Amino acid sequence: MAPSSQDEAIARLTTMLRRMGAASALHSQAVAKRVGLSSVDLECLDMILLAGPVTAGQIMEHTKLTSGAVTGLIDRLAxxxxxxRAADPHDRRKVIVRIVPAAIRPLQQQFAPMAERSAALMRQYSPEELELIAGFVEKGTALALERASELEGG
Structure with missing residues (x-):
């Protein structure tokens, strides 16, 4: 039985998503090397940037790193x-980790060419198409995080 056009489209999209993930990892690795960070440290820094000020516990929860590894990560980034690090205004036992905006700007400049090229690519699509793509990526991200949690035993 020949595969349906939907099966073929799914196979092509799956391959393209795998390639995109690998290319994104290689780009991130190249930026990390250029700024003297490990890939893991750069990804964790991005997580902090996206999440806003976070506690060490929240970093542990998001990354699945151990307490000692998170302390080392924060030390390296600091x-x-x-x-x-700043005291949590609601709980003095906790420490908040927040981005230093002036320090992060040169790092963000390393990503600017890719962001500009991505924006140019996205401008080729209608707002409706972009919403469809964004919804797919959002759901796919949730699936990946769910599976990562399963693999971690969560």
Whole structure:
């Protein structure tokens, strides 16, 4: 039985998503190398940037790193000046980790060419098409995070 056009489209999209994921990882790795960070540290820094100020516990929850690994991560990022620790105004036992905006700007400039090229690509699509794509990516991201949690035993 020949595959349906939907099966063929799914196979093509699956291949393209895998290639995109690998290309994104390679781009991120190249930026990390250029700024003297490990890929993991850069990804964790991005998570902090996206999430806003976070506690060490929230970093552990998002990354599945151990307490000691998170402390090391925060120490490395703080030494480079990308983040700072601050007392949690609601619970003095907790420490908030937040981005240092001035320090992060040069790092963001490393991503600017890719962001500009991506924006140019996205401008080729209608707002309705972009909403469809965004919805797909959002749902796909949720699936990936769910599966990662399953693999971690959660």
């Amino acid at each position: 030494r480079k000046g990308y983040v700072e």
